[in-house]
Amino acid sequence: MQSTDIRQPDYFHKVVDCQWACPAHTPVPEYIRLIAAGRPADAYMVNWKSNVFPGVLGRTCDRPCEPACRRGRVEETAGHTPEPVAICRLKRVAADTKGDVSTLMPPPPKSSATASAWSASARVRRR
Amino acid sequence: MVCVGAGPASLTVARDLAALGYEVIVYDGEAKAGGFIRTQIPRFRLPESVIDEEVGYIMNLGVEFRSGQRIESMRELLTQGHDAIFVGCGAPRGRDLDIPGRVEAAAHIHIGIDWLASVSFGHIHQVGRRVIVLGGGNTAMDCCRSARRMGGESVTVVVRSGFDEMKASPWEKEDAQHEGIPIRNYLVPVAFIHIEGQLCAMQFQKVRPEIDANGRRQLLPTGEPDVEIDCDEVLIAVGQENAFPWIERETGIEFDRWGLPKLDPKTHQSTVPKVFFGGDAAFGPKNIIWAVAHGHEAAVSIDKMLNGEDIQDRPLPATVMISQKMGIHEWSYGNDITNAARNKVPWAPAALTLNNIKVEVELGFDHDLAMKEAERCLNCDVQTVFTLDKCIECDACVDICPMDCISFVANGEEADLRQRLTAPALNLTQDLYVADGLKTNRAMVKDEDLCLHCGLCAERCPTGAWDMQKFLLEMTHAGPGCRSGAGLPLKVAA
Numbered sequence: 001m002q003s004t005d006i007r008q009p010d011y012f013h014k015v016v017d018c019q020w021a022c023p024a025h026t027p028v029p030e031y032i033r034l035i036a037a038g039r040p041a042d043a044y045m046v047n048w049k050s051n052v053f054p055g056v057l058g059r060t061c062d063r064p065c066e067p068a069c070r071r072g073r074v075e076e077t078a079g080h081t082p083e084p085v086a087i088c089r090l091k092r093v094a095a096d097t098k099g100d101v102s103t104l105m106p107p108p109p110k111s112s113a114t115a116s117a118w119s120a121s122a123r124v125r126r127r
Numbered sequence: 128m129v130c131v132g133a134g135p136a137s138l139t140v141a142r143d144l145a146a147l148g149y150e151v152i153v154y155d156g157e158a159k160a161g162g163f164i165r166t167q168i169p170r171f172r173l174p175e176s177v178i179d180e181e182v183g184y185i186m187n188l189g190v191e192f193r194s195g196q197r198i199e200s201m202r203e204l205l206t207q208g209h210d211a212i213f214v215g216c217g218a219p220r221g222r223d224l225d226i227p228g229r230v231e232a233a234a235h236i237h238i239g240i241d242w243l244a245s246v247s248f249g250h251i252h253q254v255g256r257r258v259i260v261l262g263g264g265n266t267a268m269d270c271c272r273s274a275r276r277m278g279g280e281s282v283t284v285v286v287r288s289g290f291d292e293m294k295a296s297p298w299e300k301e302d303a304q305h306e307g308i309p310i311r312n313y314l315v316p317v318a319f320i321h322i323e324g325q326l327c328a329m330q331f332q333k334v335r336p337e338i339d340a341n342g343r344r345q346l347l348p349t350g351e352p353d354v355e356i357d358c359d360e361v362l363i364a365v366g367q368e369n370a371f372p373w374i375e376r377e378t379g380i381e382f383d384r385w386g387l388p389k390l391d392p393k394t395h396q397s398t399v400p401k402v403f404f405g406g407d408a409a410f411g412p413k414n415i416i417w418a419v420a421h422g423h424e425a426a427v428s429i430d431k432m433l434n435g436e437d438i439q440d441r442p443l444p445a446t447v448m449i450s451q452k453m454g455i456h457e458w459s460y461g462n463d464i465t466n467a468a469r470n471k472v473p474w475a476p477a478a479l480t481l482n483n484i485k486v487e488v489e490l491g492f493d494h495d496l497a498m499k500e501a502e503r504c505l506n507c508d509v510q511t512v513f514t515l516d517k518c519i520e521c522d523a524c525v526d527i528c529p530m531d532c533i534s535f536v537a538n539g540e541e542a543d544l545r546q547r548l549t550a551p552a553l554n555l556t557q558d559l560y561v562a563d564g565l566k567t568n569r570a571m572v573k574d575e576d577l578c579l580h581c582g583l584c585a586e587r588c589p590t591g592a593w594d595m596q597k598f599l600l601e602m603t604h605a606g607p608g609c610r611s612g613a614g615l616p617l618k619v620a621a
């Protein structure tokens with residue numbers, strides 16, 4: 001086989017089973033860590049950017065990510081009943097406990113310049 | 128630009144483009160925005176306040192919502208000089224069942240999605256004592272659980288196919304059964320039985336599955352006598368169809384033989400270049416998250432088109448890699464693996480939820496449960512990154528890996544190589560990470576399939592040939608990033 005080109009975005013994307021399976025490619029482990037770190041508002045915004053309706057989806061999503069979740073595969077291999085991480089309901093936790101996120105939302109744009117500034121700053125905040 | 132319909136697909140387009148300064152007008156025949164999220168999904172699964180809040184964030188970006196205004200003519204809309212039109216009108220028509228008695232007993236028989244909308248709008252407050260719900264999808268599950276809350280003492284779901292073939296998600300079926308609603312399978316509706324229009328039962332034929340010569344599953348009559356189930360009311364939830372009565376042929380928008388618009392699957396562009404489709408209106412009924420994904424893609428197309436770019440030239444996602452190394456055996460992510468089983472979401476007491484259709488059933492995880500559940504995540508985005516020229520082939524990583532992911536072997540074709548790995552994977556959907564050209568002429572081959580992302584390989588490696596790096600990938604949405612041509616380059620931060 002050829003040596004793997006890990007700079008191809010798809011290569012590592014596929015390893016993140018849940019994100020690969022999500023039609024909007026939500027960065028799932030990123031928001032789960034933010035919840036665990038006590039930062040639900042940031043977890044909410046990671047979702048908001050990708051899937052627009054975190055509170056709605058955290059209750060109703062069809063969850064194509066969960067059957068794909070690595071946790072299920074690992075538990076099955078270990079002889080347990082495979083149970084994926086509750087990705088969807090953790091999204092709801094971010095939505096329910098985020099508090100006021102209005103200041104994190106992009107401002108109604110007066111010009112396209114403000115909006116681009118928002119998306120740039122939103123990227124930086126995330127790291 | 129204009130969006131037709133205010134469902135999740137249109138609202139995603141509106142959010143992505145309004146935030147960039149586009150003037151977006153959204154039309155919907157209904158009074159409030161949200162589409163099926165608002166009119167179909169019952170309140171016991173989704174409180175209206177959540178919809179109001181999240182629709183509000185989008186409207187606050189300066190989106191103009193023209194409520195109660197159904198678009199009746201695409202031809203006319205096209206003459207209004209908009210730069211782009213996004214059609215997100217959903218799949219609004221519920222399938223009917225044309226069997227004897229349907230017409231005579233019509234007053235007690237309803238199309239599921241129309242009935243759910245009437246319940247949601249508060250036009251209907253009660254249902255007969257004995258209710259049959261026909262169909263095995265999520266709509267059927269919402270119908271039966273709603274009926275249960277509106278006076279249906281005996282609610283039965285009847286499905287043609289087997290339990291496992293039902294379209295409803297496993298958890299929807301479980302939730303319905305949990306509420307005491309039996310699901311009866313392999314019964315095909317034959318007739319509505321009524322006395323002068325007063326519905327009293329339904330007749331079903333018993334069938335069994337059989338694989339035919341072409342390998343297709345068929346349902347064949349078992350030959351047993353038909354089954355009768357008593358009922359006062361029936362809800363038909365046997366599927367949804369697309370309908371575009373308002374899009375005239377002469378607009379040039381072409382449809383295929385299934386009545387769906389002819390679209391470029393990537394760009395969502397129709398046969399009229401400035402008209403795009405997404406959500407259930409594009410490729411038939413799916414779900415909310417697909418509607419959102421379509422919305423993002425269509426917004427990229429519209430943004431590129433209005434900037435004079437080739438909309439076929441799609442942006443790559445933006446990716447960043449950041450090493451998680453903090454100390455010798457210390458990582459900036461939690462790399463302990465918990466053995467805990469999945470945590471269950473607590474429910475409100477049935478006495479409360481079954482008596483009021485507006486009481487949300489699930490309470491959501493509390494803080495402690497949320498923390499426990501979050502810990503179960505394996506951090507699959509913290510990647511094992513291998514640096515070939517640092518490796519001294521000491522095999523320490525091979526020995527320590529709890530899942531036998533790593534092998535040092537002679538290279539070969541994939542099928543052959545897979546068999547020679549320490550623990551060949553059963554699941555072939557995950558790739559092999561190959562680094563060829565070690566000093567001994569072997570290759571490092573890591574099977575991604577069962578890696579726990581525990582970082583033990585990187586902790587054990589004496590030379591730092593393995594590193595754990597967080598891989599953050601974000602889709603490039605509409606905006607300058609999608610216009611730069613090739614997308615954002617991958618940055619590797621040490």
Ligand SMILES: Cc1cc2nc3c(=O)[nH]c(=O)nc-3n(C[C@H](O)[C@H](O)[C@H](O)COP(=O)(O)OP(=O)(O)OC[C@H]3O[C@@H](n4cnc5c(N)ncnc54)[C@H](O)[C@@H]3O)c2cc1C
Nearest residue numbers: 132134135136155156162163197198216217406407414415
């Ligand atoms: C009972 C039921 C339960 C469901 N539950 C779930 C669930 O739990 N999770 C999930 O992911 N999905 C669920 N779905 C599916 C989901 O609702 C849809 O896939 C999704 O809403 C589709 O979004 P959309 O943007 O394509 O359009 P829709 O949400 O269908 O919205 C279309 C909107 O367009 C408007 N409209 C139509 N024609 C015109 C016109 N000519 N002019 C102006 N406005 C117009 C309509 O009034 C409507 O508001 C469910 C569906 C049903 C029927």
Ligand code: SF4
Nearest residue numbers: 018069070504505507
């Ligand atoms: S364990 Fe599941 S939820 Fe966590 S990153 Fe892996 S696939 Fe996603």
Ligand code: SF4
Nearest residue numbers: 528578579581582584
């Ligand atoms: S991270 Fe853990 S499971 Fe994955 S290869 Fe390294 S040691 Fe093995």
Ligand code: SF4
Nearest residue numbers: 518519521522524588
């Ligand atoms: S532990 Fe490090 S040096 Fe040793 S074989 Fe593994 S990668 Fe190579």
